[in-house]
Amino acid sequence: MxxxxxxxxxxxxxxxxxxxxxxxxxxxxxxxxxxxxxxxxxxxxxxxxxxxxxxxxxxxxxxxxxxxxxxxxxxxxxxxxxxxxxxxxxxxxxxxxxxxxxxxxxxxxxxxxxxxxxxxxxxxxxxxxxxxxxxxxxxxxxxxxxxxxxxxxxxxxxxxxxxxxxxxxxNDLSHERYIRLEQALRAYPDIQGILAQGDFPEAEAWEGAALRIRRPKAQIEGELPMCLGGGSCEITFSHILRRGLRIQLDHAAILSMLMVGIGSAPAWDTRHFIERETEETYLVRLANTETRLSDQEAQDLCSCIDRFAGAYRAAMMQAEDILESWTFPIASCEGDPAFYLTSVHVPFWKQVRQFADDHDWRREGRNPEWSRFEFWMPGFRLGHERGDHAWIGAIGTLGFGSPVGFELKHLVYVLPDGRPLPSLDTQEIDWQQNIGPNGQWSVQYTDNWLTEQLLPEVAQRCRTQGEQPLGRCVRSPIRHPLNKHAYPPQGTLDNTRQLVAYIEDIQRWLTRYSARTLQAAVVRAPFRMLLDLGRNADHSHLDLHYVTSNMASITPDSHTAAQIGDPNVRLNDYFRRGEMIADDLDQVPTVSPRLLDRAMRSFSALLDDAEMNVPQSSLNNAWKMLKPLWKLAQFEQRHVWPLLER
Known part of the structure; x- marks a missing residue:
């Protein structure tokens, strides 16, 4: 050496x-x-x-x-x-x-x-x-x-x-021995018949949060999450070489290992846990277990995972829908998931805590309008004997974009153990039916109440009592730390420029996409919609070089684009290239995330700079087609990526 x-x-x-x-x-x-x-x-x-x-x-x-x-x-x-x-x-x-x-x-x-x-x-x-x-x-x-x-x-x-x-x-000898054994078993029909007798009967059973998916060679049985917490599963196999092998995954393992690549073929290189080794074998790593599967076993395993992980993801997405939390950055409060709401100066936070203590719902002679607080160490609980409205925590640091130069407390909507908890008298209540102004408050409703009613009320009470509110509410530097544009109020769109914040989220997801390839199916419709929407652009205010060069960089003959001077010719060339990519997406199973990243940068600049006269119906349809892709991007960035980075 x-x-x-x-x-x-x-x-x-x-x-x-x-x-x-x-x-x-x-x-x-x-x-x-x-x-x-x-x-x-x-x-x-x-x-x-x-x-x-x-x-x-x-x-x-x-x-x-x-x-x-x-x-x-x-x-x-x-x-x-x-x-x-x-x-x-x-x-x-x-x-x-x-x-x-x-x-x-x-x-x-x-x-x-x-x-x-x-x-x-x-x-x-x-x-x-x-x-x-x-x-x-x-x-x-x-x-x-x-x-x-x-x-x-x-x-x-x-x-x-x-x-x-x-x-x-x-590529060690254990792998070679495995291949030879698999080939020997397949070479004898009588043995194959005996092995097939041990196959699982294909079935699906769903009872409450419990879900069991069976395919001939693999089975997943587990619990779906309640809101954003809990959930687990166990994977077993029917093959004689793997009987007795039980792979158990908790909530974090399900999110980090199973969520990416749902709906794709085992050989597409889109999933975290599986890699093709030969034409007939796959290497699978789940939790602390490594095993090799035949092609049929890999297909059955992925089919089970698609159904279970798809339902798991849908449950968490539905929870964010019900909580109205998608546009609120995710934080953590003493290990529990939380959503960032706003920030206040520390002295003002002390005045808010004092107000909450003075209006504890259990105090005699309480004011029914405001006496809905209960002491909780990280902050306070909002509610009364009928049930909880919300849990509000105050934390010192955020994992993103915290402002510097002054001391703040960051107020967050907390889900203890990832779940909205009703009072002890109503533990069996369906939490999804309990979300609303008269029950568990959504994140959006809580944010509105906090910033439009509670914080102004505390400031007014301080003045009435001869004090000064010691600080103020600080929102704008943090609420949208990653996007150039804020999300539209209440998620309503009335012009194409308001799509940019959502496209920026998608583009950021593609920039750091966690698998080598992405299923083309998830981007086909949104890509063509954005391409067609761009045809309405008035190019007079466009940075044509940036818009067209991004699209040209991912299509053939990119050197010719810079030589085109006339804006109309350049735009025609731009849309021609976009059509080439759209046609490819219709034909190929997977696509490079980097290719789509450049395309999304192009669309973002186009919608941001250009004036567009688009009917409201077309705008509504555009948002309808873009929203599933945006939610997928947000879901992985919010719930999967933090676990991959550990």
Whole structure:
């Protein structure tokens, strides 16, 4: 090991970056010598390796600059056998973000262990992870990776025998034995008949919150969440090799593992928990369990998950609908889910707490209009003996966009254990029927009451009693920290510009989408609707370069767009390209989230800048078509992503 990295260091110190005049120089004078010194043989290398990506036009051809394979036999140098792919750029190409994205898209097809991106002056290495985003493990300039420490790190990370051993570990003998056993079982019809006798009878049973889904090879049985809390499930299999295997998932595991990719085929690379290994086998990781499934088992498992996780997600989405909470950022209060409402200065919060204590509903001679409070350590409860209206907590910090420069308390609507809790006398009440002004208050209703009635009342009482309200309500810097535009009041739309806040949410979701590909079906209708809506735009106030370049960057012949000067011609070209993508979405099962991210940026700029004369009926229809995609984006950002980031 010592000699390896010292030899590499000596070469890196002598290597002359001034000789790199173009991309070919970077490959021939840096990449190829580097990998030869790291032990990679020419028989394991393929230059300009063709891959097929869905980018603009179905089947558009791309080439990977260099691919190093575990196999020396060219016929076996296929997806899954790749060790490292290299994307090289010119030395004067300083910004390598697009090259990184390009390498990652190639990685989705070839499934190597490592991605290398370089311009000869800078060397970046990503490690691909099966169930998470790629991990950056090396990013140094020449003067840094040519040092002894840099050369040693490069050797330990990229040396051929090291990477090959990692590849072989992922394709170990236990996997081979499993494949042979599966093939032997399938080779004998009599054994197959015996095994089939143990298949589950296909069935679905739903009683209250309990749901059981059975397919011949797999079963899920569990409890759906009440509101945003609780819920669990257990997965079992009928196959003789997996009988007795029980995989138990709690609420957090269901959200982090099962929610992404609902409704997609096992082989589409859209789910977190499953990866295709061969034509007939899949590797599944759920909770702390890893197992390999046949193609039929994988299909049955995904079918069960689609029904259970789909119902689970629908229950949580319905809860947010009923609570009117979608546009309120999610926070946490002592570990319980909460929705951010508003902020007040700390001295004013003390006056609010004093008001609540003075108007406890149990005090004699109480004012019936205001005496609805009850002491609760993080804040106070609103309600009385008939039931709870809301639980209001006050927290010191938020996980997003907290204003700085002054001390605040952030008021949140709290769901203890993720559930709206009625009083002890009415525990059996259906919480969904109890939401409203006369029962459990929704988040929106509570926010209105708090900011329009309680806080002004406290301020007025202070003045009446000869005091000054010690502070004020602070809302605007936090309530919409991520979007350029606020959501329309009460969710009503009367112009196309009000769609921008929702498109921004969708675009942010696509930017950080947590799976490698996205089902095309979820975006087909919204994409075409936004494209058609854009035809109403008055281009006189448009930033045409930004709008058209975003669409051009994800369709073929992007270099021609910049040469078109006439605004009408450029817009016609823009919509032509949009139609190409819309046609692709009709034909392909999955699509790159990055491609759609650029398209959404284009639509956002178009709707934000342009004046549009659109009938109210068309606007209503547009919102109806966009809302399911927006809710899906919000659901994953609010409930799935925080668990993936732990």
């Amino acid at each position: 010592g000699e390896d990295y010292k030899t590499l260091q000596d070469w890196l110190e002598r290597y002359d970056v001034s000789e790199l005049h173009n991309e070919d120089d970077v490959e021939t004078k840096f990449v190829l010598p580097l990998f030869r010194m790291l032990g990679y043989h020419e028989s394991h290398r393929r230059g300009k390796y063709p891959v097929e990506l869905y980018a603009g036009r179905k089947g558009r051809k791309h080439e990977v600059d260099q691919v190093y394979f575990a196999e020396a036999d060219a016929h076996r140098q296929t997806a899954g056998a790749a060790l490292v792919i290299v994307e090289a750029k010119r030395a004067d190409e300083i910004n390598l973000e697009e090259a990184i994205a390009q390498a990652q898209s190639y990685g989705e097809r070839l499934r190597p262990l490592l991605l290398v991106i370089t311009n000869g002056l800078r060397l970046i290495v990503y490690r691909r992870r099966r169930f998470d985003s790629d991990e950056e493990v090396f990013d140094l300039l020449h003067q840094d990776f040519a040092t002894a420490d840099g050369a040693q790190r490069l050797t330990e990370l990229l040396r051929f025998d090291v990477v090959l051993a990692q590849h072989q570990q992922l």
